[in-house]
Amino acid sequence: MDISVVIPLYNEEESLPELTEWIRRVMTGHDFSYEIILVDDGSKDTSWKVIEELKSTHEQISGIRFRRNYGKSAALNVGFNAAQGDVVITMDADLQDSPDEIPELYNRIMNSNADLVSGWKQKRYDPLTKTIPTKLFNSVTRNMSGIHNLHDFNCGLKAYRKDVVKSIEVYGEMHRYIPVLAKWAGFTNIQEQIVQHYPRKYGTTKFGPGRFVKGFLDLLSIFFVGKFGKRPMHFFGTIGVLSFVVGFFITCYLVFEKLRSIAEGTVYRNITDQPLFYLSLVAILIGTQLFLTGFIAELVSRNSSERNQYHIEKII
Ligand code: UDP
Numbered sequence: 561m562d563i564s565v566v567i568p569l570y571n572e573e574e575s576l577p578e579l580t581e582w583i584r585r586v587m588t589g590h591d592f593s594y595e596i597i598l599v600d601d602g603s604k605d606t607s608w609k610v611i612e613e614l615k616s617t618h619e620q621i622s623g624i625r626f627r628r629n630y631g632k633s634a635a636l637n638v639g640f641n642a643a644q645g646d647v648v649i650t651m652d653a654d655l656q657d658s659p660d661e662i663p664e665l666y667n668r669i670m671n672s673n674a675d676l677v678s679g680w681k682q683k684r685y686d687p688l689t690k691t692i693p694t695k696l697f698n699s700v701t702r703n704m705s706g707i708h709n710l711h712d713f714n715c716g717l718k719a720y721r722k723d724v725v726k727s728i729e730v731y732g733e734m735h736r737y738i739p740v741l742a743k744w745a746g747f748t749n750i751q752e753q754i755v756q757h758y759p760r761k762y763g764t765t766k767f768g769p770g771r772f773v774k775g776f777l778d779l780l781s782i783f784f785v786g787k788f789g790k791r792p793m794h795f796f797g798t799i800g801v802l803s804f805v806v807g808f809f810i811t812c813y814l815v816f817e818k819l820r821s822i823a824e825g826t827v828y829r830n831i832t833d834q835p836l837f838y839l840s841l842v843a844i845l846i847g848t849q850l851f852l853t854g855f856i857a858e859l860v861s862r863n864s865s866e867r868n869q870y871h872i873e874k875i876i
Pocket residue numbers: 567568569570571572601629630631632635651652653654656716764765766767
């Protein structure tokens with residue numbers, strides 16, 4: 561199979577017939593063998609019914625329905641696991657992304673050896689309250705991740721070589737950082753393609769204004785987890801040991817000075833009367849605490865390999 565189109569959706573009943581028909585037109589026009597995987601992220605409207613109906617006349621469609629809303633990342637992850645095409649394309653369900661971009665995305669993966677081609681909505685049809693924070697988000701992510709050639713990390717329209725989607729795990733709110741996940745997994749040929757973007761045709765955005773707070777917290781956690789998530793002991797343990805060592809040396813110094821004053825017969829204050837003593841005590845205690853925190857985090861992280869815990873209700 562040439563292409564798997566993975567579409568996460570939440571309450572998108574109006575768009576689905578138009579979207580799947582548009583994809584069919586593009587695919588048959590280019591003679592691609594394809595599948596469309598519609599992942600219903602627990603919609604409360606009739607989206608699932610629509611998917612069942614569409615499936616009866618469009619055999620390339622598959623549907624996966626979550627028992628409740630688990631978020632776009634979980635939906636993408638399920639779609640990635642199911643995808644069989646050589647190239648996997650993701651797009652939003654709301655007709656903001658254009659299926660007309662599929663052939664060029666496919667060619668970029670097949671001919672220029674790209675691992676991931678990310679869409680760039682150079683001309684966006686979203687309100688300013690969204691585009692301005694997005695600019696900031698992109699520039700921070702660009703600098704922190706070292707992927708300097710991307711302008712638009714969070715574009716829903718992307719193409720992947722099959723290996724990429726089978727090697728990464730998209731969880732939590734990580735759908736905003738998939739190029740970063742890919743880079744960490746060793747896929748370094750990440751490219752960008754300017755894509756057409758349309759205003760949302762039906763319904764409203766499924767992410768509230770809280771998206772930016774969430775996005776920012778994710779940004780902090782992604783780099784923290786990315787660097788230390790697998791080995792928390794390296795992070796907490798290092799600071800803990802450093803703090804402990806500082807405290808230990810201060811204590812040694814105080815004891816040494818005390819012994820010297822005894823040997824020389826000079827007057828020297830009690831160790832416990834000196835501020836430095838309390839500093840060393842604090843450093844030793846904090847060091848021990850941090851070390852133990854690292855130890856616990858290490859135990860927890862080893863026992864929680866299952867990050868995605870979603871429940872699938874139906875598959876067609
Ligand atoms: N979406 C989803 N689960 C959610 C929220 C959104 O699967 O919990 C889907 C949504 O149906 C759409 C895509 O993710 O297909 C992008 O969402 P939306 O268009 O609301 O985001 P925006 O364009 O405002 O960034």
